[in-house]
Amino acid sequence: MGLKKSWVESANSAESQFPLNNLPYGVYLDEDGVGSPCVAIGDMIVDLGVLEGEGVINAGDEDPVFDVPFLNEFMDLGTDAWKTVRARLMDLLAEGGDDALSGNEDLRNAAMIAQSDVDMGMPFVVGEYTDFYAGRNHAQNVGEMFRGKENALPPNWLHIPIGYNGRASTVVVSGTDFHRPNGQLKGPNDTVPSFGPCKRLDIELEMGAVVGSGNKMGQPVSVAEADEMIFGYVLLNDWSARDIQAWEYQPLGPFQAKVFATTISPWVVTKEALEPFRCNTPEREFELLPYLQEPGPMLYNIDLEVALAPEAKDETIISRTNYNEMYYSSAQQLAHHASSGCEMGAGDLLGSGTISGVEKHQRGALLEITWAGANPITLDGGETRTFLEDGDTVTLRGAAKGDGFTIGFGECAGKILPAVKFP
Amino acid sequence: MGLKKSWVESANSAESQFPLNNLPYGVYLDEDGVGSPCVAIGDMIVDLGVLEGEGVINAGDEDPVFDVPFLNEFMDLGTDAWKTVRARLMDLLAEGGDDALSGNEDLRNAAMIAQSDVDMGMPFVVGEYTDFYAGRNHAQNVGEMFRGKENALPPNWLHIPIGYNGRASTVVVSGTDFHRPNGQLKGPNDTVPSFGPCKRLDIELEMGAVVGSGNKMGQPVSVAEADEMIFGYVLLNDWSARDIQAWEYQPLGPFQAKVFATTISPWVVTKEALEPFRCNTPEREFELLPYLQEPGPMLYNIDLEVALAPEAKDETIISRTNYNEMYYSSAQQLAHHASSGCEMGAGDLLGSGTISGVEKHQRGALLEITWAGANPITLDGGETRTFLEDGDTVTLRGAAKGDGFTIGFGECAGKILPAVKFP
Numbered sequence: 001m002g003l004k005k006s007w008v009e010s011a012n013s014a015e016s017q018f019p020l021n022n023l024p025y026g027v028y029l030d031e032d033g034v035g036s037p038c039v040a041i042g043d044m045i046v047d048l049g050v051l052e053g054e055g056v057i058n059a060g061d062e063d064p065v066f067d068v069p070f071l072n073e074f075m076d077l078g079t080d081a082w083k084t085v086r087a088r089l090m091d092l093l094a095e096g097g098d099d100a101l102s103g104n105e106d107l108r109n110a111a112m113i114a115q116s117d118v119d120m121g122m123p124f125v126v127g128e129y130t131d132f133y134a135g136r137n138h139a140q141n142v143g144e145m146f147r148g149k150e151n152a153l154p155p156n157w158l159h160i161p162i163g164y165n166g167r168a169s170t171v172v173v174s175g176t177d178f179h180r181p182n183g184q185l186k187g188p189n190d191t192v193p194s195f196g197p198c199k200r201l202d203i204e205l206e207m208g209a210v211v212g213s214g215n216k217m218g219q220p221v222s223v224a225e226a227d228e229m230i231f232g233y234v235l236l237n238d239w240s241a242r243d244i245q246a247w248e249y250q251p252l253g254p255f256q257a258k259v260f261a262t263t264i265s266p267w268v269v270t271k272e273a274l275e276p277f278r279c280n281t282p283e284r285e286f287e288l289l290p291y292l293q294e295p296g297p298m299l300y301n302i303d304l305e306v307a308l309a310p311e312a313k314d315e316t317i318i319s320r321t322n323y324n325e326m327y328y329s330s331a332q333q334l335a336h337h338a339s340s341g342c343e344m345g346a347g348d349l350l351g352s353g354t355i356s357g358v359e360k361h362q363r364g365a366l367l368e369i370t371w372a373g374a375n376p377i378t379l380d381g382g383e384t385r386t387f388l389e390d391g392d393t394v395t396l397r398g399a400a401k402g403d404g405f406t407i408g409f410g411e412c413a414g415k416i417l418p419a420v421k422f423p
Numbered sequence: 424m425g426l427k428k429s430w431v432e433s434a435n436s437a438e439s440q441f442p443l444n445n446l447p448y449g450v451y452l453d454e455d456g457v458g459s460p461c462v463a464i465g466d467m468i469v470d471l472g473v474l475e476g477e478g479v480i481n482a483g484d485e486d487p488v489f490d491v492p493f494l495n496e497f498m499d500l501g502t503d504a505w506k507t508v509r510a511r512l513m514d515l516l517a518e519g520g521d522d523a524l525s526g527n528e529d530l531r532n533a534a535m536i537a538q539s540d541v542d543m544g545m546p547f548v549v550g551e552y553t554d555f556y557a558g559r560n561h562a563q564n565v566g567e568m569f570r571g572k573e574n575a576l577p578p579n580w581l582h583i584p585i586g587y588n589g590r591a592s593t594v595v596v597s598g599t600d601f602h603r604p605n606g607q608l609k610g611p612n613d614t615v616p617s618f619g620p621c622k623r624l625d626i627e628l629e630m631g632a633v634v635g636s637g638n639k640m641g642q643p644v645s646v647a648e649a650d651e652m653i654f655g656y657v658l659l660n661d662w663s664a665r666d667i668q669a670w671e672y673q674p675l676g677p678f679q680a681k682v683f684a685t686t687i688s689p690w691v692v693t694k695e696a697l698e699p700f701r702c703n704t705p706e707r708e709f710e711l712l713p714y715l716q717e718p719g720p721m722l723y724n725i726d727l728e729v730a731l732a733p734e735a736k737d738e739t740i741i742s743r744t745n746y747n748e749m750y751y752s753s754a755q756q757l758a759h760h761a762s763s764g765c766e767m768g769a770g771d772l773l774g775s776g777t778i779s780g781v782e783k784h785q786r787g788a789l790l791e792i793t794w795a796g797a798n799p800i801t802l803d804g805g806e807t808r809t810f811l812e813d814g815d816t817v818t819l820r821g822a823a824k825g826d827g828f829t830i831g832f833g834e835c836a837g838k839i840l841p842a843v844k845f846p
Contacts, residue, residue: 348592
């Protein structure tokens with residue numbers, strides 16, 4: 001399948017992240033900071049509330065779903081509504097398609113805005129955020145550092161998509177700067193802990209699966225059902241304070257090391273847009289239990305990269321990898337999440353776990369790239385890094401590459417502000 | 424301070440859980456299951472939406488806050504509003520107080536309902552749920568079982584209120600039955616895990632602190648500020664699947680073992696009502712870091728008990744302890760939670776951690792009471808238990824005992840339904 005052509009010319013470039021094939025959903029902010037749901041096409045956005053208000057699109061619900069500053073109401077309608085709206089938008093934006101928008105100058109002026117003229121907000125209200133640990137190379141590397149090569153993978157790892165509950169209140173959209181966290185720190189030679197700014201601030205390159213429709217408490221779902229429940233995917237940076245984590249995480253897991261900020265891309269790329277890029281999870285060393293077995297390919301072939309830019313300096317690409325490195329798919333993770341009867345709903349966000357390839361330049365966290373700080377990296381401008389410095393901006397990018405077109409997510413960027421001083 | 428007398432006679436009994444001194448907040452359900460905020464007084468409830476609608480109470484906000492089926496809007500107003508409404512309700516319900524309610528039969532008929540005539544709903548929408556591990560006897564007992572007496576307490580335990588993010592979507596109100604969870608299980612002699620119903624279903628006797636007003640992302644709070652942010656307390660049963668937990672929890676903490684159900688009492692007892700029962704956390708082995716030091720007593724003297732009733736049989740009290748057994752207060756836990764810059768808000772729920780006294784009959788989990796199943800308990804009817812059986816109902820109760828009055832929480836009860844069958 002090649003490029004689908006749009007009458008929005010900028011969408012037809014092989015370099016555009018947002019061809020007609022993509023149509024990702026987001027929320028843009030007006031001058032007063034009020035958000036409205038939209039889709040991206042080329043270098044423009046289309047306001048879905050305006051189209052819905054004019055009766056040009058209809059998600060199938062009695063009540064409007066695009067008159068709120070988040071996508072949750074639309075997401076909650078489920079897969080039939082998602083397909084209906086996508087097909088209608090395809091028709092409205094296609095070259096030679098329905099001219100209800102292309103042929104109506106007033107409507108075009110009311111509904112279409114240049115992306116460069118607006119800021120993007122959080123695309124959805126995060127219900128709850130769960131983070132997984134499903135990248136094998138990452139788990140192997142981290143395990144090797146902390147437990148030695150022989151015991152690198154925990155015994156459960158090849159059987160369970162290991163995950164933990166994260167914090168939803170600090171999931172922020174790309175472009176939201178945040179303070180370096182404070183926390184309890186204790187070095188190997190300290191007798192007691194101290195409290196202060198994290199010294200080992202790190203990134204985690206992840207994809208986030210966005211749950212659309214949910215299940216009821218007590219009702220598990222199959223992997224196929226879980227796949228149906230996923231509305232789309234975002235880029236996700238699960239910022240991590242490695243020194244806080246090292247001291248706090250036994251026995252109940254990471255807590256303050258992870259709750260200060262998680263950044264996502266402004267655009268949610270739909271499962272439909274990613275359909276041509278489906279691929280299989282790897283061969284299994286142990287057969288998975290039946291509730292985790294996939295009826296088909298549930299991963300995606302998405303190129304990913306991480307860029308690091310010191311304050312007021314050019315960026316350096318510090319990692320390139322691919323989402324297809326995961327051992328477990330998001331559908332498997334979601335099925336596992338609901339297997340105990342846990343209720344999942346619209347806006348729940350599942351972090352894939354850090355995505356690392358085999359090679360050093362394919363690793364998705366500085367912890368791995370610098371081997372816990374032992375091997376600093378040198379940026380293009382000559383500066384070195386073990387972990388992040390104040391003023392650093394980290395940007396994630398993702399691209400699923402088709403024949404003559406690219407499916408992108410926009411940027412997932414955040415800048416580190418100095419730690420807040422305690423009184 | 425003794426009993427405050429009310430013209431609602433049933434509130435003046437020394438046995439009532441709901442004297443005028445208490446005035447806990449809840450949400451009752453009408454015949455159609457629609458919830459309305461209310462307070463308890465004796466054996467009655469008072470509908471706060473009706474009082475607000477008639478202009479008899481006013482929380483100080485321009486807009487009504489009691490016309491919604493949850494307390495979050497009121498909680499979010501903060502401590503001044505909480506004090507204003509409580510003082511007004513005290514006056515309206517006191518013997519010899521303002522007669523706007525007592526002297527108006529129509530209003531009494533519209534606003535006051537017998538508790539026995541209604542079911543209670545969830546008192547607030549749970550924003551996010553965090554569970555702690557702050558009971559020293561519990562941590563000691565569990566540590567001894569799994570790591571031996573010498574290494575029972577993790578090295579961080581005396582310095583950090585250890586906590587982990589829980590799951591809000593399955594926090595349910597007392598009286599909500601739920602299914603025994605399924606999950607991955609692996610016994611010590613199994614080579615690979617199996618999937619099926621949990622065999623070691625347990626309780627955790629906890630108190631829950633309900634956050635009212637919040638902080639902004641990036642802004643830490645002091646322990647004194649954290650105490651101000653807490654709206655009130657509930658009883659909380661953090662149901663736990665010990666066998667699922669044992670296999671999954673390394674390295675990132677409990678997940679499916681805890682996300683299937685957490686039960687809270689229908690009544691949120693306010694900090695003001697508990698004020699006379701404040702007491703100190705214990706002497707410290709290590710001085711706490713400054714950000715965790717308490718400016719005054721932040722724990723509460725609240726008697727707690729756990730009752731277990733097999734299907735259609737009488738209950739047996741299996742544990743009696745007191746909230747004053749905690750090593751860390753909820754205010755300390757909340758200050759720790761926000762110390763990294765984590766944003767907290769109205770409806771966030773903090774589980775105290777399992778509350779166990781020193782003696783066997785004071786332990787707050789079957790894991791401890793039966794020492795991981797090695798020493799079954801015998802119930803009054805002659806049945807024995809190591810962990811919970813299908814049909815068992817567990818009920819938590821709490822009482823702060825003043826001079827001639829009792830502050831209660833209602834019951835925190837849940838019944839175990841059989842596990843859902845997988846296809």
